[in-house]
Amino acid sequence: MMPDLGKYAAEVLTAYGASAVLIVALVWMSWARGAKVKRQLAEAEKEARNG
Template identity: 50%
Template sequence: MMVELGRYAVPVLTAWGISAALIVGLIVQTLAAGARARRALEEVERRG
């Protein structure tokens, strides 16, 4: 069921879209940083 947003539809949906994109970006960045840290730790442990 879609809520009727009237004249506010564009700004509200744009804000939701930008928010969702930022959250997805933060999740991707966090996972990538975790993978880099894991690889760095494995390299240090392997050497040491």
């Protein structure tokens, strides 16, 4: 069910593809950063408890 994009099909599909790649990259970077911060927080709390 692809709409007729005419002579601009390549440009439109390239833009959609680039957008999808960027969104996936941003989600992955956010997830990775969150995991890193969570590990750092757990380590800091462990150190604080052990004095």
